[in-house]
Amino acid sequence: MSAKVILKAKRAQPFFGRHPWVFAGAIERVEGAPADGDEVELVSHGGNFVARGLYNSQSKINVRLYCWEADVPLDRAFFYSRISRAVQLRHDVLKLNTPEGGYRVCFSESDYLSGMVVDRYGDWLTVQFTALGLARRREIIIDVLRELLNPKGIYLRTEKGIGKLEGVELHDQLLWGEPPPADLSIAENGMRFLVNLTEGQKTGYYLDQRDNRAAVARLCVGKRVLDAFCYSGGFGLYAANAGASEVLSVDASEPALELARRNANANNLSNITFANADVFKHLGELVASGRQFDVVVLDPPKFARNRAAVPEALKGYRRLHQLALKLLAKDGILVSCCCTGLIAMTDLEELLAQVSTEARRDLQIIERRGPAADHPVAVTCRESGYLKCLISRVL
Structure with a gap:
């Protein structure tokens, strides 16, 4: 028989609503002696079955819920x-x-x-x-x-x-x-991308930006494009393939840039150059040199993993956008991506409003986008909707 995790009074509603995370603060007591990883029943303060999940005393999420049917084991x-x-x-x-x-x-x-x-x-x-x-x-x-x-x-x-x-x-x-081959590649929207499954970031490639890359590429024909935090090529390669006049892709990781160069070669692209540099510093140098671009893409990594880090993360996003507005030519296109789940789309829009006002440049959001459809959002756990992508025209 499964151990039981009893909720405090008036704390069961989110879990009846199928939110999967039960934090320690919602729990009154544990009946039985479940080991970490064991299956448990979540029970309301009044004794009603809520859901079935897996227990972990070492995590802030003491129980992760998977099934809301009392008679279905997690087998x-x-x-x-x-x-x-x-x-x-x-x-x-x-x-x-x-x-x-x-x-x-x-x-x-x-x-x-x-x-x-x-x-x-x-x-x-x-x-x-x-x-x-x-x-x-x-x-x-x-x-x-x-x-x-x-x-x-x-x-x-x-x-x-x-x-x-x-x-x-x-x-x-x-x-x-079999181990994955070193030259493993995938086809995406008519292009070819090498994927390093053993050493690349995350699970090897940013699949979530697939549709956003295609949407931005359509705006890059004949344009000067800057791709900041380019990783293995992504937005910059799409822009180059779409007919950008020139593309500058910047990333601090030399192994990522080496993969990006190989991806450029695999797609016979020569209108793209790569810079191995700290992105903040390099963008500042581009501003100082008077460089201008028609399209600037900002796709940084996650800046905050907990709420305490959000204020500092927003400072980072603000600095990036201040630099981007200085680099954008008249009527340029700004692509603002944010994969920090703790920062909402409204937060990103407010930041854009503040930065554009400070720069005395009018900004029009022309597209609000999220991840590709194979990254759906569960309505019972909207924290799963982590990726934001705003495409704006800067006048």
Whole structure:
């Protein structure tokens, strides 16, 4: 029989509403002696069943919820059902399962599997566990992924800091099958991108920006483009392929730029140059030299991992946008991306309003965008809607 986690009085409503995170402050007591990673029942203060989840005393999220049916255990059949539902969205609805494509198979809370991300790159899968309970069930999950997707190999990627937050020790490694080749590449919107599954950032490539890259590329024909925090090429390569007159791509990581150069060669692009530099410093130098661009793309990494870091993160975004407005020519296009989930779209818009007013430049938001459709947002956990992308005209 499962151990029970009893909620404090008047704290059950979010969980009846299917929010998956039960923090320690909402819990009155634990009945039984669940080990970290064990299955537990979440029960209201009045004794009513709420949901079934996985327990972890070492995490701020003491229970992650997965099922709201009292008689359904979190066994292989359950995970098969959940993962197959995620696969159905990508294959049957979004039609992303092309032989050489790349797409997100499973997106954690968005697919009601809190703490697990699965990406597909051609014949290989990458898996990332950010929850101890799912990490301890990885053999079941790998078996299900093999049955549903028939990959050649499955590689585990880890996120910095998760060991401390979740109390689970994981290392990047091959979980099953053949190791991914060094020259693994995917096809995306008619272009070819090399993906480093063993050393690249996150799970190897930023799949979430797929549609945003295409949207921005349409505005870059014949334009001078600056791509800040370019990683393996992304926006800059799309712009160059669309017919930009020149593209400057900047990133602090030389390995990322080496991959970007290889991607440029793979797509026969010569109208793009790369600068290995601190982005803030380099943008300041470009301002000092009088450089101007018609399109500036800002796609920085996450600046805040907790609420205490948000004020400093906003300072970073503000500084970037102040520099970008100085670099933009008349009627230029500004692309503002923010993957810091704790900063809302309204926060980003307010920052743009303040910076444009300070610079005495009128700014029109012409598109509000989010991640590609294989990164859905669960309405019961809107924290899963992390990525913001604003495309603006700066007069």
